[in-house]
Amino acid sequence: xxxxxxxxxxxxxxxxxxxxxxxxxxxxxxxxxxxxxxxxxxxxxxxxxxxxxxxxxxxxxxxxxxxxxxxxxxxxxxxxxxxxxxxxxxxxxxxxxxxxxxxxxxxxxxxxxxxxxxxxxxxxxxxxxxxxxxxxxxxxxxxxxxxxxxxxxxxxxxxxxxxxxxxxxxxxxxxxxxxxxxxxxxxxxxxxxxxxxxxxxxxxxxxxxxxxxxxxxxxxxxxxxxxxxxxxxxxxxxxxxxxxxxxxxxxxxxxxxxxxxxxxxxxxxxxxxxxxxxxxxxxxxxxxxxxxxxxxxxxxxxxxxxxxxxxxxxxxxxxxxxxxxxxxxxxxxxxxxxxxxxxxxxxxxxxxxxxxxxxxxxxxxxxxxxxxxxxxxxxxxxxxxxxxxxxxxxxxxxxxxxxxxxxxxxxxxxxxxxxxxxxxxxxxxxxxxxxxx
Numbered sequence: 001x002x003x004x005x006x007x008x009x010x011x012x013x014x015x016x017x018x019x020x021x022x023x024x025x026x027x028x029x030x031x032x033x034x035x036x037x038x039x040x041x042x043x044x045x046x047x048x049x050x051x052x053x054x055x056x057x058x059x060x061x062x063x064x065x066x067x068x069x070x071x072x073x074x075x076x077x078x079x080x081x082x083x084x085x086x087x088x089x090x091x092x093x094x095x096x097x098x099x100x101x102x103x104x105x106x107x108x109x110x111x112x113x114x115x116x117x118x119x120x121x122x123x124x125x126x127x128x129x130x131x132x133x134x135x136x137x138x139x140x141x142x143x144x145x146x147x148x149x150x151x152x153x154x155x156x157x158x159x160x161x162x163x164x165x166x167x168x169x170x171x172x173x174x175x176x177x178x179x180x181x182x183x184x185x186x187x188x189x190x191x192x193x194x195x196x197x198x199x200x201x202x203x204x205x206x207x208x209x210x211x212x213x214x215x216x217x218x219x220x221x222x223x224x225x226x227x228x229x230x231x232x233x234x235x236x237x238x239x240x241x242x243x244x245x246x247x248x249x250x251x252x253x254x255x256x257x258x259x260x261x262x263x264x265x266x267x268x269x270x271x272x273x274x275x276x277x278x279x280x281x282x283x284x285x286x287x288x289x290x291x292x293x294x295x296x297x298x299x300x301x302x303x304x305x306x307x308x309x310x311x312x313x314x315x316x317x318x319x320x321x322x323x324x325x326x327x328x329x330x331x332x333x334x335x336x337x338x339x340x341x342x343x344x345x346x347x348x349x350x351x352x353x354x355x356x357x358x359x360x361x362x363x364x365x366x367x368x369x370x371x372x373x374x375x376x377x378x379x380x381x382x383x384x385x386x387x388x389x390x391x392x393x394x395x396x397x398x399x400x401x402x403x404x405x406x407x408x409x410x411x412x413x414x415x416x417x418x419x420x421x422x423x424x425x426x427x428x429x430x431x432x433x434x435x436x437x
Contacts, residue, residue, distance in 0.1 A: 003036035004318045007067035010079035011044045016053050017303030018310045033318040043067045068093045075317055078102040083110050094118045101313040103130035109204040112218040116331045123325035127313035132205040133158055133282045135305030136298040143212045143333040149288030151213040153253040158205045160280035160300045161196035162228050162248040164188045167278040169236045188280050198227035199263040206250035210261055215334035222344040226264035238399045239267050245275040258343035260350055267355050267432040348408040353432040355401055359424040362389050362396045366422045373416045377409040395424055
């Protein structure tokens with residue numbers, strides 16, 4: 001049978017891994033796909049690197065648009081990243097009737113609606129397993145494996161850089177800045193780590209999970225995003241003493257008010273499996289009404305783990321090339337004309353529990369003032385921890401866990417507590433999720 005010809009855009013870390021995996025496992029992949037899959041043209045700005053990695057076996061160019069326009073190319077694999085040139089290339093490929101495989105979560109989270117609509121019109125596929133959680137087949141699991149379920153919520157550690165930093169802070173007692181430098185030295189964090197440590201990367205991935213979990217359009221601008229830069233070693237230690245671990249979670253839930261879409265540091269009971277996912281590993285917890293909670297764990301980045309998902313998409317697209325477009329798996333799990341208009345809930349209306357840490361004068365009446373403020377807003381306390389002041393100090397750390405309440409009430413409480421003359425500095429707030437069934 002005629003081979004499938006692939007044009008590879010970008011042969012950096014993931015592109016190089018894709019070339020390696022596809023070449024090494026060619027026989028096995030052909031047996032699975034039913035026909036050979038060959039990369040026949042590679043585009044990369046670094047021509048010498050591209051020629052070295054491909055050993056002269058395929059055509060190499062620095063003009064990605066020439067690859068996309070080549071009539072002999074059946075599938076374009078976009079691994080260059082970003083939301084500008086990548087968008088132009090993907091839309092051009094679609095307009096030429098080519099299927100697309102991409103690992104570009106930012107592109108899909110921001111421009112996915114336009115891209116999927118164009119693909120639907122042209123009758124081509126856009127596959128994106130590698131865009132979320134690297135080598136973990138979470139897209140296929142949610143979109144196809146759990147198709148019988150009404151998804152209730154998804155919560156995931158979907159950024160390995162921040163999980164590595166938080167693990168270092170907990171296990172070695174490091175402050176954030178020191179742990180970040182370690183992550184950069186070991187190659188887990190970029191020289192500019194903003195997208196990772198501010199939660200933006202995780203929010204891109206969460207938007208994709210929410211879209212396929214609930215059948216909603218991409219609405220990245222409505223995602224609440226909060227990173228880990230303000231976390232201290234004290235917060236990590238206090239959470240441990242209370243029986244919790246701190247993780248940067250992407251959380252999306254179906255509620256009566258709409259869909260929650262939020263990324264932020266979160267306390268999780270240490271007995272939960274996901275609380276024990278350490279280092280640069282990823283894990284996604286999905287709750288379906290029929291199956292209950294299911295956990296997916298593995299490497300969320302790296303050359304070959306991510307390439308595993310890219311090549312799996314190539315196999316899927318190859319299998320479906322001859323299928324009627326209307327019989328293919330929909331891009332966002334639900335039929336395009338059946339997407340839901342459920343609203344994204346504003347962060348002020350989110351209901352969860354909270355960890356609060358504040359610095360207070362060690363004198364009578366302080367706790368009474370704090371509990372009065374919380375009580376007036378119907379916020380009840382679940383657990384309480386007060387540290388003894390160091391010798392000669394007049395202030396003490398007070399840590400509280402609340403029961404579930406509404407975000408706007410906790411925001412108001414924090415404002416009022418910080419105005420008390422007995423309180424020093426800002427109140428630290430970390431959300432808490434039990435993540436039980």
